Amino acid sequence: MAYQVTLQPSGHQFSVQPGQTVLEAALHAGYALPYGCRNGACGACKGKVLSGRVDYGATQEGALSAAEREQGYALFCSARPLTDLVLEVHEVTAVQEIPVKTLPCRVERLERLCHDVMGIWLKLPSSERLQFLPGQYIDFLLKDGRRRSLSLANAPEEDALLELHMRYVPGGFFSEHVFNVMKVKDILRIRGPLGSFYLRESDKPAVFVAGGTGFAPIKAILTHAFNQGLKRELVLYWGARAVRDLYMPQLPERWAREHANFRFVPVIQSPLPEESWSGRTGHVHEAVLADYSDLSGVQAYVCGAPAMVAAARRDFVARGLPADEFYSDSFEFQGGPGT
Numbered sequence: 278m279a280y281q282v283t284l285q286p287s288g289h290q291f292s293v294q295p296g297q298t299v300l301e302a303a304l305h306a307g308y309a310l311p312y313g314c315r316n317g318a319c320g321a322c323k324g325k326v327l328s329g330r331v332d333y334g335a336t337q338e339g340a341l342s343a344a345e346r347e348q349g350y351a352l353f354c355s356a357r358p359l360t361d362l363v364l365e366v367h368e369v370t371a372v373q374e375i376p377v378k379t380l381p382c383r384v385e386r387l388e389r390l391c392h393d394v395m396g397i398w399l400k401l402p403s404s405e406r407l408q409f410l411p412g413q414y415i416d417f418l419l420k421d422g423r424r425r426s427l428s429l430a431n432a433p434e435e436d437a438l439l440e441l442h443m444r445y446v447p448g449g450f451f452s453e454h455v456f457n458v459m460k461v462k463d464i465l466r467i468r469g470p471l472g473s474f475y476l477r478e479s480d481k482p483a484v485f486v487a488g489g490t491g492f493a494p495i496k497a498i499l500t501h502a503f504n505q506g507l508k509r510e511l512v513l514y515w516g517a518r519a520v521r522d523l524y525m526p527q528l529p530e531r532w533a534r535e536h537a538n539f540r541f542v543p544v545i546q547s548p549l550p551e552e553s554w555s556g557r558t559g560h561v562h563e564a565v566l567a568d569y570s571d572l573s574g575v576q577a578y579v580c581g582a583p584a585m586v587a588a589a590r591r592d593f594v595a596r597g598l599p600a601d602e603f604y605s606d607s608f609e610f611q612g613g614p615g616t
């Protein structure tokens with residue numbers, strides 16, 4: 278049977294059909310709840326159950342701890358109602374205005390950005406434009422019904438071509454296709470824009486944390502911010518496994534030269550023996566912790582693998598970041614149907 282859900286503080290109401298998660302039903306009803314991985318791994322969709330009961334579904338401990346469950350929290354991408362519900366959740370309002378479209382597109386350009394990252398540029402039919410907020414992503418709709426999500430790396434105002442960055446994952450079905458089969462002029466179908474990872478209005482400094490190709494949506498956000506002449510303080514921590522994995526460092530280096538309000542901190546997890554590296558090393562989110570003794574006055578925008586996003590959320594909030602000032606987008610790097 279269908280259950281009724283009421284969101285607080287907005288009072289928005291919608292029904293959840295049997296088999297649907299709370300998030301699926303909310304999105305169908307036109308209410309943009311925040312989300313990232315949609316598989317219980319990142320914690321972006323977390324909210325509080327004020328009344329009623331849910332089946333929590335499959336969740337990872339890093340995204341929803343036992344203590345948080347005790348306090349009434351659930352991950353709405355996984356939770357299914359067992360009764361009518363009243364939920365406390367932060368709703369995204371700006372993306373509600375943007376239509377989600379299914380569109381054909383043509384591969385216009387393919388370029389290796391480093392040894393294992395491919396840049397893909399797509400052209401839409403001349404009568405179409407994809408309206409989106411910088412930071413959002415699109416789904417590729419594949420012939421067998423599978424989908425593959427990739428973030429848009431271009432700013433919306435520079436949308437003659439859609440730019441995407443994809444890291445090669447050996448054996449990943451879409452990776453193998455992009456790196457070994459895809460060619461210029463191929464026709465694909467996409468659906469978007471999707472996601473709630475975009476820059477919120479604020480005077481607070483914005484701390485961006487990218488892991489690998491998590492740089493793509495942040496590139497879109499920062500390009501847009503610079504195009505707009507945004508004056509708030511912006512800092513990017515970009516983490517990579519080795520120096521050779523940091524695939525376009527000259528771009529944020531240039532931004533840092535051109536914009537006094539922007540700082541770039543590359544962080545290499547473990548440089549290869551043949552690489553000379555005198556910069557920061559270790560885990561990227563720990564570099565933020567080393568630099569900020571108190572995060573209570575900033576907004577954090579984090580994009581990368583679910584484990585990094587979950588660790589950043591936990592440690593940044595423990596360092597004083599208000600939980601509702603943590604914005605994230607996460608994706609699987611290895612294995613799984615999405616690669």
Ligand code: FES
Pocket residue numbers: 311312313314315316317318319320321322323340352353354355
């Ligand atoms: S845990 Fe729900 S969207 Fe990632």
